[in-house]
Amino acid sequence: MLVHISKSVLVKALQQVYRAVPSHSPNSLLSGLYIHADSEGIVFRGSNTSLTLQYKVDIQDGSVHVVRSGSIVCHAKYLYELVRKMNDDDVILEAKSQSMLHISAGGTFVRLSGMSQAEEFPSIVPPVSVALYPTVQVPSRLLISVIQQVVVAVSTSESRPILTGVSLVIQGERLTMIATDGIVRMATRTVAIKNEAGVSASVIVPGTNLLEISRLLGEDGDEPVTIQFYPHQIYFSTNRLCMQSALIEGKYPPTRDLVPSGYISEVTVNLSILRQTVDRVSVLAEQRLITLQASEPRLVLSADTSEIGDMCDGLAWESRSGEDFRITVNGKYLISTLRSMESDCIRIRFADKRRPIILLPTDENASWLFLLNPVLTN
Amino acid sequence: MLVHISKSVLVKALQQVYRAVPSHSPNSLLSGLYIHADSEGIVFRGSNTSLTLQYKVDIQDGSVHVVRSGSIVCHAKYLYELVRKMNDDDVILEAKSQSMLHISAGGTFVRLSGMSQAEEFPSIVPPVSVALYPTVQVPSRLLISVIQQVVVAVSTSESRPILTGVSLVIQGERLTMIATDGIVRMATRTVAIKNEAGVSASVIVPGTNLLEISRLLGEDGDEPVTIQFYPHQIYFSTNRLCMQSALIEGKYPPTRDLVPSGYISEVTVNLSILRQTVDRVSVLAEQRLITLQASEPRLVLSADTSEIGDMCDGLAWESRSGEDFRITVNGKYLISTLRSMESDCIRIRFADKRRPIILLPTDENASWLFLLNPVLTN
Numbered sequence: 001m002l003v004h005i006s007k008s009v010l011v012k013a014l015q016q017v018y019r020a021v022p023s024h025s026p027n028s029l030l031s032g033l034y035i036h037a038d039s040e041g042i043v044f045r046g047s048n049t050s051l052t053l054q055y056k057v058d059i060q061d062g063s064v065h066v067v068r069s070g071s072i073v074c075h076a077k078y079l080y081e082l083v084r085k086m087n088d089d090d091v092i093l094e095a096k097s098q099s100m101l102h103i104s105a106g107g108t109f110v111r112l113s114g115m116s117q118a119e120e121f122p123s124i125v126p127p128v129s130v131a132l133y134p135t136v137q138v139p140s141r142l143l144i145s146v147i148q149q150v151v152v153a154v155s156t157s158e159s160r161p162i163l164t165g166v167s168l169v170i171q172g173e174r175l176t177m178i179a180t181d182g183i184v185r186m187a188t189r190t191v192a193i194k195n196e197a198g199v200s201a202s203v204i205v206p207g208t209n210l211l212e213i214s215r216l217l218g219e220d221g222d223e224p225v226t227i228q229f230y231p232h233q234i235y236f237s238t239n240r241l242c243m244q245s246a247l248i249e250g251k252y253p254p255t256r257d258l259v260p261s262g263y264i265s266e267v268t269v270n271l272s273i274l275r276q277t278v279d280r281v282s283v284l285a286e287q288r289l290i291t292l293q294a295s296e297p298r299l300v301l302s303a304d305t306s307e308i309g310d311m312c313d314g315l316a317w318e319s320r321s322g323e324d325f326r327i328t329v330n331g332k333y334l335i336s337t338l339r340s341m342e343s344d345c346i347r348i349r350f351a352d353k354r355r356p357i358i359l360l361p362t363d364e365n366a367s368w369l370f371l372l373n374p375v376l377t378n
Numbered sequence: 379m380l381v382h383i384s385k386s387v388l389v390k391a392l393q394q395v396y397r398a399v400p401s402h403s404p405n406s407l408l409s410g411l412y413i414h415a416d417s418e419g420i421v422f423r424g425s426n427t428s429l430t431l432q433y434k435v436d437i438q439d440g441s442v443h444v445v446r447s448g449s450i451v452c453h454a455k456y457l458y459e460l461v462r463k464m465n466d467d468d469v470i471l472e473a474k475s476q477s478m479l480h481i482s483a484g485g486t487f488v489r490l491s492g493m494s495q496a497e498e499f500p501s502i503v504p505p506v507s508v509a510l511y512p513t514v515q516v517p518s519r520l521l522i523s524v525i526q527q528v529v530v531a532v533s534t535s536e537s538r539p540i541l542t543g544v545s546l547v548i549q550g551e552r553l554t555m556i557a558t559d560g561i562v563r564m565a566t567r568t569v570a571i572k573n574e575a576g577v578s579a580s581v582i583v584p585g586t587n588l589l590e591i592s593r594l595l596g597e598d599g600d601e602p603v604t605i606q607f608y609p610h611q612i613y614f615s616t617n618r619l620c621m622q623s624a625l626i627e628g629k630y631p632p633t634r635d636l637v638p639s640g641y642i643s644e645v646t647v648n649l650s651i652l653r654q655t656v657d658r659v660s661v662l663a664e665q666r667l668i669t670l671q672a673s674e675p676r677l678v679l680s681a682d683t684s685e686i687g688d689m690c691d692g693l694a695w696e697s698r699s700g701e702d703f704r705i706t707v708n709g710k711y712l713i714s715t716l717r718s719m720e721s722d723c724i725r726i727r728f729a730d731k732r733r734p735i736i737l738l739p740t741d742e743n744a745s746w747l748f749l750l751n752p753v754l755t756n
Contacts, residue, residue, distance in 0.1 A: 078661060078686055085658040107676070108658060112687040280463040280486060283456060298485070308456055309490035 001070025001095040003037045006063040007086050007105065013055045014080045016219070016241070017046035019212055020053040021076040033079055034121040035093070035101075036071035046076060047122040051209040053216065054124045054242040073115040074101050082110055124235075124244050134199040136170060137224045138191075140217050140238065145342060146177050146189050147214040149368060152336045153179040153187035154207030165204035167252040168234075170195065178255055179207060180371075185333050186258050186356075189368035201229045204252055209245040216241060258371060259358065260351035265322030267294050268347050268362055273315045275338045277301050282331045284311050289375055290331035292357075294350070295324040303331070318345050325350040327357060327374045337370045379448025379473040381415045384441040385464050385483065391433045392458045394597070394619070395424035397590055398431040399454040411457055412499040413471070413479075414449035424454060425500040429587040431594065432502045432620040451493040452479050460488055502613075502622050512577040514548060515602045516569075518595050518616065523720060524555050524567050525592040527746060530714045531557040531565035532585030543582035543626040546612075548573065556633055557585060558749075563711050564636050564734075567746035579607045582630055587623040594619060636749060637736065638729035643700030645672050646725050646740055651693045653716045655679050660709045662689050667753055668709035670735075672728070673702040681709070696723050703728040705735060705752045715748045 014033065022030055025048065034045040041059040045052065057064050072095040079101075083091065088106030095101045098118050103110040147166075155163035160182060167178040175193045180186035213236050217225060220238055228235040236243045278301060281290050285303035293300045299317055304310030327350060337359065338346075343366070349358040359370040392411065400408055403426065412423040419437040423430065435442050450473040457479075461469065466484030473479045476496050481488040525544075533541035538560060545556040553571045558564035591614050595603060598616055606613040614621045656679065659668050663681035671678045677695055682688030705728060715737065716724075721744070727736040737748040 075686055078683075081661045082658070082689070085654070085661065087654055087658075107693065108689065108691045110662070110687060110689040113685060276463070276465055280460070280465075283459045283463065284488070305456075307491060308453055309488060311460070311486065311488040313486045315485065 001035070001037050001072060001093065002066075002068035003042060003093050004065040004067070005042065005057065005091050005093065007083065007089045007091050009057055009061070009063040010083055010091055011080075013042070013044045013057055014076075014083060016055045016216055017044045017053045018076055018080050019216065020046040020048050020051045022048040029073060029115050029117060029121060031076060032073040032115045032121070033076040034071065034073050034118060037066045037093075038069040039066065042066065045121065045124060049122060050206060050246045051212060052122050052124050052244040053212075054244075056240050056242070058240075070095055071118045072098050072101050073118045073121050074112045075115075078112060079103075082112075124242050134170075134201055134229045135197070136175070136193060136195055136199050136227050138175065138193050138227060140220070140222045140225050142191055143225050143236075144214045144217050146175070146191055147210045149189055149337075149340045149342075149370075150177040150179045150187045151207045151211050151214075152333075152340050153181060153185040153370070155181035157181075162204060162248055162250045162252060164208075165206050165248040165252075166210055168201070168203050168205055170199055170201045172198075178252070180253075180255055180258070182253070184330060184373045185337070186255055186371040187337065187368070188255070191367075199229075202252075203229065203234055204248040204250065205234055205245055206248060213243050213245070216243065258356070259369070260349075260355045263322070263349040263351045263358070265294060265320075265325045265350040266347055267299055267320045268318040268345050269299055269315055270318065271338065271341060271343050271346050274299075274346070275335070277313050277315050278331060278335050278338060281311060281313050282335060284309060285331045288331045288333075289328055289377065290334065291326065291328045292348070293324075293326040294320065294348075295326075299348075322350075325353070327353055328377050329357065329372050329374055333372055337372070341370075379413070379415050379450060379471065380444075380446040381420060381471050382443040382445070383420065383435065383469050383471065385461065385467045385469050387435055387439070387441040388461055388469055389458075391420070391422045391435055392454075392461060394433045394594055395422045395431045396454055396458050397594065398424040398426050398429045400426040407451060407493050407495060407499060409454060410451040410493045410499070411454040412449065412451050412496060414496075415444045415471075416447040417444065420444065423499065423502060427500055428584060428624045429590060430500050430502050430622040431590075432622075434618050434620070436618075448473055449496045450476050450479050451496045451499050452490045453493075456490060457481075460490075502620050512548075512579055512607045513575070514553070514571060514573055514577050514605050516553065516571050516605060518598070518600045518603050520569055521603050521614075522592045522595050524553070524569055525588045527567055527715075527718045527720075527748075528555040528557045528565045529585045529589050529592075530711075530718050531559060531563040531748070533559035535559075540582060540626055540628045540630060542586075543584050543630075544588055545630040546579070546581050546583055548577055548579045550576075556630070558631075558633055558636070560631070562708060562751045563715070564633055564749040565715065565747070566633065569745075577607075580630075581607065581612055582626040582628065583612055583623055584626060591621050591623070594621065636734070637747070638727075638733045641700070641727040641729045641736070643672060643698075643703045643728040644725055645677055645698045646696040646723050647677055647693055648696065649716065649719060649721050649724050652677075652724070653713070655691050655693050656709060656713050656716060659689060659691050660713060662687060663709045666709045666711075667706055667755065668712065669704065669706045670726070671702075671704040672698065672726075673704075677726075700728075703731070705731055706755050707735065707750050707752055711750055715750070719748075 045054045086105040091105040176190040178188040286305040298314040300314040302312040356373045423432040464483040469483040554568040556566040664683040676692040678692040680690040734749045734751045
């Protein structure tokens with residue numbers, strides 16, 4: 001392998017795939033990054049086996065020149081740190097064998113050991129024709145927004161592994177994601193997509209993988225994302241990026257019954273002001289407990305920490321219907337979902353002090369909701 | 379106590395003194411910040427007993443209005459976090475007694491417990507007239523530069539506590555600071571100061587305290603800093619800031635003999651390029667070892683990490699005299715001193731492969747130097 005590549009393009013490529021590299025792995029090959037150059041360009045790949053990220057720099061971009069094809073796996077951390085610090089934009093990567101990569105730029109010359117089993121590095125190219133598997137396309141920004149809004153509710157505990165995943169369902173012209181920790185939180189959003197091939201799919205994708213995928217898509221501009229469903233795997237790809245995640249096997253628990261069928265009170269408040277108020281009240285929220293109280297003339301938030309102090313804060317509502325209410329929730333969960341929402345105002349629905357509150361958008365057509373169970377206090 | 383104060387001014391004041399608050403202390407009073415308001419303005423104070431920081435907001439600044447005098451000590455972390463998140467610039471602090479502070483701003487109302495022994499909080503006002511003790515004035519920027527350049531060489535080990543301090547000597551019209559870890563590094567700088575009163579002083583100030591002091595001075599604009607020498611204490615003050623540090627008792631070891639009396643080789647290189655080169659080579663520096671080699675036509679830096687790889691890098695020199703040399707040093711110590719230096723170019727002097735290299739400015743009048751002992755390798 002012998003290639004000339006622009007430093008800035010190389011840094012970006014390494015940054016992208018570096019995110020899949022595990023900090024510790026029993027398989028030392030996974031602490032490496034796979035580089036493959038051929039007449040089409042250069043492909044960079046990182047993997048923790050559950051998530052594999054691949055970034056392609058096309059020969060036609062003009063920022064890369066491949067003199068000799070080849071592939072190598074080098075230690076990710078060293079490779080990335082070294083390239084980032086180069087002081088010349090013209091970087092030359094040369095590997096005479098899979099056991100050594102030479103990097104030169106300006107007055108700098110580096111010899112990095114290769115991990116000699118490059119062909120054993122996790123592959124991302126599907127073994128059979130893609131046409132065999134169901135495929136849909138979703139606009140990048142929409143997909144990012146759905147993932148980030150739903151993924152806040154996944155469980156972080158391994159006691160029920162299935163709940164560390166997000167349920168992704170495609171049926172007709174609708175894509176739905178659902179996540180819940182099974183106890184306190186549930187988030188769901190449904191969006192309209194084009195589905196001319198009539199694909200039906202229902203899979204569970206690890207939440208941490210989806211979050212990484214949404215972050216990488218966010219850095220890659222707004223282009224259509226192709227989603228493909230394979231046995232035990234899901235692929236998300238754009239022009240440059242290809243991201244493959246393992247699936248969680250099993251049956252996602254039913255969540256429909258979690259949402260209270262009615263409500264006795266609803267307030268509409270400005271999302272950004274609510275976010276700031278919750279953030280402020282969280283400072284004194286012992287065990288993260290924040291009490292919401294709707295009574296004239298505003299929504300009051302209060303918290304206390306024993307021996308330190310207490311506080312109350314509040315915001316005027318945009319509109320309100322129904323009875324006064326008072327409920328105590330986990331402020332950390334509340335703030336994380338408020339940060340993931342995109343809306344000027346949101347509605348908060350209250351059914352009963354033992355039943356969850358529901359957060360949902362003011363736009364009746366936007367079909368997302370977030371459910372937060374109360375913390376029962378004295 | 380009842381005061382109105384602008385949020386931005388209050389946040390800045392708390393930020394400044396917060397830096398002295400210990401994260402853990404057996405004395406719970408020290409986890410607090412002392413606030414005192416009277417007809418002159420408001421004083422804020424934080425202390426870890428070794429370092430006490432005080433910041434004054436003067437009534438004449440127009441950003442504070444004192445309705446009722448008084449003082450209180452409140453938990454620093456909560457106070458700072460809460461004030462920082464307030465969404466109204468007009469903050470009211472009210473304490474009816476020393477046991478409770480009320481904070482209100484916009485729709486937010488907070489009650490913070492006071493630590494009821496405000497009068498036991500470490501004091502900063504000298505008990506007797508300042509005229510009794512030696513006093514000099516040094517321009518703020520000059521003092522910051524001297525501290526930051528020298529403090530990189532203090533020891534971080536408590537095995538010889540005296541070496542965790544910086545020796546500060548005033549004699550005639552000269553202020554000298556010296557720091558050494560006693561083994562590998564020594565830094566010293568002498569600057570001219572005005573000393574009409576003929577003050578003589580020689581004290582040892584904890585390096586971490588001096589570093590905090592230099593950081594606070596850096597945020598406070600360029601004004602003269604008054605240095606006062608008290609028994610067991612040193613004071614640094616500007617209009618708004620008063621910073622008091624305990625001294626380390628004992629006799630600072632002699633350092634003059636550490637500097638080799640002659641040298642056989644000297645190279646002059648661009649400081650900024652050297653910094654970048656050392657930073658890059660550090661990536662592959664196992665046990666931080668970097669080898670410097672002066673031979674035609676450039677200064678070559680090299681490093682390696684077993685099983686990962688090796689690299690060499692280099693920079694052209696500005697000028698050079700004497701023999702070729704090769705020496706191995708600790709790259710972490712080298713980079714930290716290069717970052718603290720202010721100069722376009724520096725000179726590197728080599729005497730012998732077992733004796734320290736000396737880094738010094740090209741300006742013959744600038745009297746600072748940094749000494750770095752080699753690491754002996756095979």
